[in-house]
Amino acid sequence: MSAEKRHVDEPTGVETTGHVWDGIRELDNPLPRWWLYIFYATILWALVYVILYPAIPLVRQATPGLLGYSTREVVEADLKRVMESRAELDDKIASMSLEDIAHDPTLLDYAQRSGASSFKLVCVQCHGSGATGSEELGYPNLNDDAWLWGGTRDAIFTTISHGVRNADDPDARTSIMPAFGTMGMLNRQQINDVADYVLSLSGAEHDEAAAAEGAPIFAAQCAVCHGAGGEGNTALGAPRLSDPIWLYGGTHEAIVAQVTSPRLGVMPSWKNYFDDATRKKLALYVHSLGGGQ
Structure with a gap:
């Protein structure tokens, strides 16, 4: 049985492939020779590359190639x-x-x-x-x-x-800040008052009455390391408390948490x-x- 005759596009006189998409037919034009030559050249180059350079992955390493080239x-x-x-x-x-x-x-x-x-x-x-x-x-x-x-x-x-x-x-470098709350050295109210006093040292918003109560507690418990005015001590690794720069946060809650059970970075x-x-x-x-x- 002879093959079915392929459709010929009337304007160009070129046979079509038989594929049709929404009424559009595909012309069966051959590829340009320059394109085919480049394609054949890439195949040849790939074969030469595989022979000369590492290319084919094996279990432990790739094939070394005749030139023994190694990017490593x-x-x-x-x-x-x-x-x-x-x-x-x-x-x-x-x-x-x-x-x-x-x-x-x-x-x-x-x-x-x-x-x-x-x-x-x-x-x-x-x-x-x-x-x-x-x-x-x-x-x-x-x-x-x-x-x-x-x-x-x-x-x-x-x-x-x-x-x-x-x-x-x-x-x-070693410095240890006592856990004033966890160790029972200060009660909750005293810690809250000290936190307000610490905030006052840097000019942050604070409760003045609480800060007044916290001042003598700070002087007795904290000034030995942080200084009477909260200026800190680099010899001891004690932070300066009189500026707005904080390592673990400068909110009242963050200061309370640090005084209660301090985080000690490594x-x-x-x-x-x-x-x-x-x-x-x-x-x-x-x-x-x-x-x-």
Whole structure:
């Protein structure tokens, strides 16, 4: 039985494929030769690539290819070249004081740029990409001028090196705020009065009568660390209470919660993970954010 004669488009004289969509027929035009040649060339190139380069995935690795090319080796070589180019600068930074580095424009620029990269690698998880921290979680904002342990280059370097309340490092920054409520040192009313007094130190809205009651309690229980005027003490890691910057929130409720059962943040010690040069670069970068002293 002969095949059914295919429909011919009258205007063009070209046979159609037989496909019809809403009365529209598809012309059976051959592909342009230039397109076919390019298509054949890509097939040929693919075959050559498979032979010369790693291409076919196997159980443990891909086929190596005749040329033995490896992008991993290229990257490793590039990284090695970068490390070698930085080695001289890193050696200088490791051997110099932070103050001396700060007075060398070339070294300082390199240190801050490199420190920014390290910061994005290990610090943004807590302090944020903009180093603004998190009041809700108690991660300090590194852009302001409120420092628990001091904002000088050396102080920042020490904090980065040894961490805060890190049991694995005997030189870690350590301070403990008593749980005045949980331990029964102050009752609920006394804590509320102290909270109002603390709010008054920074000029925040507060109950004046309650603040007056809380003043002598603050003087007896809190001033030894935070100072008589709430100015704080970086030697002890005691926060300044006379400004509007708060680590765990500056509302009456947040202060009551902190006095009752304080949250005590922990920061890792980085001395076993980063060499002196890297920690110095991190310190210089953090200091440059705007809040360094």
